Amino acid sequence: MTLLEGSVGVEDLVLLEPLEQESLLKNLQLRYEKKEIYTYIGNVLVSVNPYQQLPIYGPDFIDKYRDYTFYELKPHIFAVANVAYQSLRFRDQDQCVLITGESGAGKTEASKLVMSYVAAVCGKGEQVNSVKEQLLQSNPVLEAFGNAKTIRNNNSSRFGKYMDIEFDFKGSPLGGVITNYLLEKSRVVKQLKGERNFHIFYQLLAGADAQLLKALKLERDTSGYAYLNGEVSRVDGMDDASNFKAMQSAMTVIGFSEEEMRWVLEVTALVLKLGNVELSNECQANGIPASGICDERGIREIGEIAGLNSEELERALCSRTMETAKEKVVTALNAVQAQYARDALAKNIYSRLFNWIVNRINESIKVGTGERKKVMGVLDIYGFEILEDNSFEQFVINYCNEKLQQVFIEITLKEEQEEYKREGIPWEKVDYFDNGTICNLIEHNQRGILAMLDEECLRPGVVSDSTFLAKLNQLYSKHSYYESKVTQNTQRQYDHTMGLSCFRICHYAGKVTYNVNSFIDKNNDLLFRDLSQAMWKARHPLLQSLFPEGDPKQASRKRPPTAGAQFKSSVAILMKNLYSKNPNYIRCIKPNEHQQRGQFSWELVATQAQYLGLLENVRVRRAGYAFRQVYGPFLERFRLLSRSTWPRWNGGDREGVEKILGELSVSSKEVTFGKTKIFIKSPKTLFYLEEQRRLRIQQLATLIQKMYRGWRCRTHYQQMRKSQILISSWFRGNRQKKRYGKIRASVLLIQAFVRGWKARKDYRKYFRSGATLTLTNFIYKSMAQKFLLRLKNNLPSTNVLDKKWPAAPYKCFNTANRELQQLFYQWKCKKFRDQLSPKQVEILREKLCASELFKGKKAAYPQSVPIPFRGDYVGLQGNPKLQKLKNRQEGSVLVAETVKKVNRSNGKTSSRILLLTKEHVILADTKKSQAQIVIGLESVTGVSVSPFKDGLFGLHLSEISSVGSKGDFLLVSEHVVELLTRMHRAVLDTTQRQLPISVTEQFSVRFKESDVTVKVIQGPQSHEKGKLSCKKKGSRGLEVTVP
Ligand SMILES: Nc1ncnc2c1ncn2[C@@H]1O[C@H](COP(=O)(O)OP(=O)(O)OP(=O)(O)O)[C@@H](O)[C@H]1O
């Protein structure tokens, strides 16, 4: 689908042959009939309204135009939008899309298409999509409130709109700002025949549900409202009800709250109801005419919606307060004046509501101040209008269009040709119509129509529309673009198309006759203070906020700027804005007056083509150059295409550019070198350059990527290597440190042990390890001390017979306790012994000796122990006979008792008195006091006794003694133990020898020559007590039975 392949007519009028008005129109008609509504003049798009939906705006078309360059595809509005968007994104140039054309030519549709294309191709993402949605959804809202059906256009924009869409550096939309220009508010109260009021009124009545209508105190029937032209309430192909829903959902998307939406509808309803307030003439008491409200219910309902006292509202509508420096004067208004006040109020409320809506949308879509933005402005202003009766609004609208035409002329025709001249490029001037004079006629600061109007409005004295017209007539009588009845008189006397109260301006798009009626009023745009004050008092928050000047505190006596002045200054700002951006033109053409598809009205299109200057545009374009740029930036952009200029170029800019174009073999016809700029004839060459640049960028990008990746890998590797070395050195160091630390710790430990060991050796005694011993010792000592002290305090009695002794408290003291017991006992005994008298000692010695001799041997011993040895059992002291038995030298008698002597021959016993002295044993007859036998103790060789209790003993004598010949004696003593003990001692004392005493049951005694064995037998218990019997057992045996 390239430029030349199967195109209908020519797609770019620059290629038209022959270049004439007729061929141009034919080409447009041909294309239009084939549904090719778009045609280029270079980069300017001419669009002919198809009045039908064409299948050329789908997503497939969007994709196609996104991927191809301008001239590669059929002319399309998307191509223009794409160029604008791409330049914004990649050349960093702010853009504006200027859409011009008369009412119904398709400007608004075109602006929506541009916006939707940009929305489709720019960035994506949740945030971006929501911004896009908000931007796109502003259209249904603004169209509902700002568009209306006119005779020319069923959806005519009755306000100017300039929308700046703001993008971030990536080309994603951030938000935007909408500027609106002068709403045609007179439409609120009056519409021409066949026209409608603003769409919103019809949408509200058709689309609101019964509940909402009731709440707004409205009725569905449009014919019931004075402000709605009863004739036309419906528009073909327009569904007000569904548009109402769409408008509501758009408001929600933009971010209007439920409450805000309700307020907006309430204020809209209020305007509608205001139209139904009928005012009739009344007469005051003093006869001065006044007015009053006929329909009480209507005004009450308005009061209810607005939150206003209906009487106050009535007062504001029907009277006017004049304030002078000194006093306030209230004048009643007659019905006409009151109706005028009512309409003024309705218009004001509505236009202020519209401004509020625009501001509210701006609030939602505005972008934070901090972000760097690129801007694309889309201008969709109300189109040029020529009505039967043109008023102030048309004057303003047409002025605006005139200014836009001026921008177009300035940039595309005038400035371009002047530039060629400046740059020294051979140029044949193309004539064109310059509308600068017309613009001046309207806007000149001192002598412009708007300045005159302002002057008239401010002038003291009687001012009226006719005085204003007179002034114009006087001032412009010679002006070639101004006509009026007065000025015409001289030229054409009978022009019925112009009334007396009219003037005419020859606009670029045709002559328009304006009726000056109400010019002054509309320019003043004053609302009676009573009304603004009344509105400010409303409790309805939105309504109140629309009338800030009604606040008595803020009331300013300064006159607000006139509508004309305001509009002029906002147009000036707009122009400045447009000049600062790169323009993209869309020139809309209306093919017929009937909004009919397929109808191509030759005359109508011819007029438009003419006033739009299409032919001139083509001529300049054809002779001129499609592209120009200062050498510096051009070189900067394309220097990468030549090896001489890339990467460094030291020469001048122009030389650099020449070098590049030379190397690329661009035909010399295609380029011209100006003084400061390079001019390129056809866009194709530029596209070729751009394509080359794109390819080169790809190459360079690959190169940079390659170098960068290599560099990154290298540095990464080096970093890794460095890190590895660092890590291993640290690791090794750390390992060594750890090892060293371990060794050191071990050395220190060993050292410490050795030192400790040494020290302990020296100081062991002070160490705690010795403490156990010390403690044990201490404890042991203390235990011993306690034990001893207790023992000391509890010593048993010193009675030697008392063997009691306390047990040791601990086992360890058992031995000591035993020893102590023994010691104590010995000590007790010693003490006992020490206190004994020598006599007692002697007694005890005897007893001791007795025990040594008989203890445990003889049964008679135990009985003898407790009985003290008396020695004398025969009364020796008192018996002098017995005393004589012993020698005087011999000393005392040791024992004197009566013993029994056993007769050796028969064993019979006979009593004898036995005396034991220190040296002798004397036996005497009991009756005779003469000693029978005296035995010297030295002759006694031994004694034998039985182990029994008996007193039998054998006294063995030595054979050589004096009595020895008789042999041994067998004697029985009752005190045998005492006797033998003393005998033993006496023998020892006397002879120094131990007397052997044998304790035995059988011993032999020597009788005369023979030895007789004496056998002692213990007799039975029943044996006669004390009786001892001897029986001879043969010649050598004697058996003694003892008890
Ligand atoms: N590209 C298009 N495709 C289909 N229909 C179109 C197109 N452009 C315009 N129209 C039709 O033409 C009508 C008028 O177009 P539009 O409202 O854009 O005119 P306008 O130039 O904005 O007029 P005004 O100055 O009155 O606002 C649209 O309602 C639509 O029906």
Ligand SMILES: [Mg+2]
């Ligand atoms: Mg429009």
